[in-house]
Amino acid sequence: MAFDPPRPGDERFMAAAIRLAFRHSGQTGTNPSVATLLVRDDGAGPRIVGRGITALGGRPHAEAAALGEAGDLARGATAYVTLEPCAHHGRTPPCATALVSAGIARVVSAAADPDPRVDGKGHRILLSGGLSVTRGVLRADASSDLSPYLTRHALGRPQITLKTAISADGRIGREGSGQVFITGKIANGQTHLVRSRHDAILVGIGTVKEDDPGLDCRLPGLSDRSPRRIVIDPDLTIDPDMQLVRTARRTPLILVAKGSAEPDKRRALIEAGVEFVACDTVPGSNRVALPELLEDLGAMGLQNILVEGGAAVAASFIEADLVDRLILVRGEIEIGEGGIAAPIALDEAKRRFRQTDRLSLGTDLWFEFERRA
Template sequence: MGDMTDQSAARRTDARFMAEALALGDSRLGFTGPNPSVGCLIVRDDGDGPRVVGAAATAPGGRPHAETQALSLAGPLARGATAYVTLEPCSHHGRTPPCAEALIAAGVARVVIALVDPDSRVSGRGIAMLEAAGIAVETGVEREAAAQALEAYLFRKHHGRPFVTLKLAVSADGMIGRLGDGQVAITGPDARTFVHQLRARSDAILVGIRTAIADNPALTVRLPGLEERSPLRIVLDARLELPVTSVLARTARQVPTLVIGGETAAGEAQEPAPRQRALEELGVEVLGCDPRRLDLLLPALATRGVSSLLVEGGARTATAFLEAGLVDRILLLTAPTHVGAGGIEAPIVRDTIPAGFTHRDSTWLGPDRLDRYDLERTL
């Protein structure tokens, strides 16, 4: 009975510290591309109960990794300690030495891992390195929570493209805006705060050129303290019509901006080169490919380390992604406001969600309703 009680207590301790490591990783979600946002704790027990002596998440831009930062904070206290890591430590030499080697060199006695890394360069090799060095390894602790936290990264590794979330704000009369009026406030402040939080957790955000011209959006995170979390901004723009006076173009040196289009995409002799040069002089990157070929674009984004893609507008772009079967989650914000005459009809509303999507939950954000629908798909 005593052994069973001890084992149960040990499992609870592992689950508690892994939950803390997951929270650390979650705090950097969308900010660590091309690498996943991993959390790591170094926990030591000298007989007076376990205590955290080092804690870190993957640094902005993906390096340094969580493990090396946590080990540095722990210093000599890492020897004989337990490391809790949300994703299998890397085993390959990239720009930095493998994290598995760092854990071995630090002398940790045990490593607890939530998920095995599906990256072909790792995928069990990190675990094998640790075990070969005599370190006790346990995997699968808080596996489901970790799979949810690292959902987009795992999806990219399994499917070779980003996890796509389509976000739509729809009025009570089924509109997403009004022709010729630029940006129209559909939802209230609580919903807008949610959208900025969503942007801060995404690797990239995408709109079509019609939305970019009509709304002249910034597509940035404008919450206090999170401004630096603005994701890569992408515009589907076959003829390179994005104005050099647009907010997106004028701020491209502050927030990365990628335009998909050009002569190759349009297939027309309209001399796009001067427009391309003008955009590039402002810091906009132009990728000359057909923006209609989403099946080619998304894998190309994946090779850049984009794991999560937020599609925000407009109706044509949303429809294109839906018809191509390239939407994995729909976030539908329905507001009590009415747009009325001249409204732009939403491509979907709650009653017209495409087949294959399952309603997961509903949340109220002030007067606005948020419904989440997930495509049924096995990773």
């Protein structure tokens, strides 16, 4: 395939398209949130004549929306697409075909689509339609936003982000003390923003018993972005009076439990709106087998999951090498005697993962890492 090199201005328009795609991030089901900008230059400089983002729920695709907005102005325009256009027929023709039919002259793409139904075929349709195609412009930036989708295709499971708040003396809580507030208002707001960008939040039953958490997104204007809550509870020991159960009709709650556990209680929980996923346990222990669990959650359409603890569950994800992204938030307080050790210390995180960000949020420090390639 003969691709053309990038031209001046390509990065600027692709950066704008990537920002646009971010708007529907986490809200497009099993489809990635992709954006398209249609740009034409009739001699007075480039101007955007069409914009599209993958619609909420995943359809229609961004290309269709941008072509609809541009109408006849699409003819001869350049299309900036954050992901290779799709090549497969569904209820609508493939986006690559739609771009050719609309008379687009040039397509600039960022990330490649690993979906076997696309995987280079989208680019091929464009080239055989006589369009100029440039690929890989700002690929790393686009891939970072598309990483839940790319991870699901590459690894066959949802992308896992582990987030832990750590005290100044390396603890995450205190045995038998309920929830210990380690971080301040700004970092907590940032946590809620991160929650809104995930399909689910997962914790162990130890955390539910100790903290009775809500695990929702409480930012003004974003409360409808609260993801599903998942609790690992193999023996179904959850107290039905816990906040998570009481709010299950408003924000879905999925309990991961053995199929044989507590049949009467299960029935009552189902009546309260709770959903169940059956689990395997690791032979010789009562621990849920995480790779199999993630396979099942992936099959339910979850693309990314935020693991928020507690200590045992976080340690299991790290041990099983299932952490793709790690967020550590270091607060100022010291927990001291009776404190529960963090599942991973900051120094160890810096050795094992690649640091991608560091923010000062009030008096707290927010570190982001990702898996080393």
